Amino acid sequence: MEERAAVSALDVLMERNCSLIQEIEQDLVRLTLALDHTDAEPDTMSFFSYPEQEDMESGDRVMDLLNTTDPSSVTLDEAKAEQILSLTNNMHLLICSQTPIIKKLTKSYSSEVCLDPETAHPKLIISSQGDSATYTDTWQQLPDLPGRFDTTLNVISMHGFTFGRHYWEIDVTGKTYWELGVTYPTIPRKGTTEDCWLGRGAESWCVEFFDGEYTAWHGGVPHQLPFTKCFCRIGVLCSFPAGMVTFLEAEKMTPLFCFCVGTFSDCLHLALCPGHDHNGNNAKPIVICNLSSPTCDLC
Structure with a gap:
């Protein structure tokens, strides 16, 4: 003070x-x-x-x-300054010591998901296991289903979740552009409206990485994040009891951003966008790292 x-x-x-x-x-x-x-x-x-x-x-x-x-x-109380510095160092050590416990607790909420190829943009290749999405410059001849994104490079999970706590880790190693988050099934899928993009409408929440900058999005409102390191794994923690969506750097459990929603009005799907080729530097897939998970309720 x-x-x-x-x-x-x-x-x-x-x-x-x-x-x-x-x-x-x-x-x-x-x-x-x-x-x-x-x-x-x-x-x-x-x-x-x-x-x-x-x-x-x-x-x-x-x-x-x-x-x-x-x-x-100008006078400084050196004794109090030393106490504050010591307290800060001790708090830092305490937080670091709790990282393994936090990681174990967070991963206990892991829920397996697979991507729904019937929602994927025609320029996305979905793996046979449904755990990865890769951008291709070739427009694939796929059925124009009502649930398929036709402008934004999105794909969402096959199943949604209605309550409880759920955690996913997504591998974004080597990528220079990606978006990931959660969405209601009502997110618009067709046309050029901005609401089709993750986080641009009221139906979805996401973190975006583009040109070395991280931005959290919801309702079209950007939140610039103070990170510059290219993280390899991003964690997404969704808590229905708390009404929150939290994004983490998965290795050290560093919080990136937390959306305090309050009450979710619908079930939530994991949503991914691997991004376009970005000057030929974004060819690697975006991969869901499914961990061992407890039984969870789907919709």
């Missing part, structure tokens, strides 16, 4: 400094112009008096600011 208060006070002082520097720069410009037009020695103190303020306000402000920002007047 002391640190935040000190930082806040410094921010105010920095703003005052910047404002004062701008005023001084303007004064220097006027002084230079005055020197160019007269050989007489300028009256510096009178120069710093603005036409509308014939007093020493600027000089007083300078002195006041210098006195306030004098380093010798």
Whole structure:
């Protein structure tokens, strides 16, 4: 709390400094112009008096600011700083020590899924096991079923889930563009409407990786994520009791983003988009890593 208060006070002082520097720069410009037009020695103190303020306000402000920002007047409680640093390190060690436990608990919610080829865009190749999707530049001659995506490169799981907790891990190794998340079965499948994209409508939630940047999407609202590393496995945890969809980096269980939905109004399907070729650098498939799972309720 002391640190935040000190930082806040410094921010105010920095703003005052910047404002004062701008005023001084303007004064220097006027002084230079005055020197160019007269050989007489300028009256510096009178120069710093603005036409509308014939007093020493600027000089007083300078002195006041210098006195306030004098380093010798700033004191730090080193003992408390050491305590805070020690507490922070201990908390970090505690969190790291809990990672195996968190991973074991999270994976206990693993639910097996397989992708539904009848929902896949014609430029997606779905494996025979239904556990991977690969982009192809060739438009496959497939039946134009009502549930098939015809514009966005999406595919969703064959079965949905109605309650409980469910966890999936998706391997995105070597990919430069992908989207993954969960969706209601009512997500639009046809046409160029943005709602067909994962996370762009109210029916789906997703995390997108594109050009080295991660973005979480829902309802067309983007949330830029502060990560730059190309993660290999992404975890998706869906909790009906908590009404949340959480995205994780699966190796260290690092949270990427959590959507607090509250109450889901329909069953949820896992949804994937392996992305287009992205300048020839995105040919690898997106793969569901099915783990041993408990019995789960499907819809």
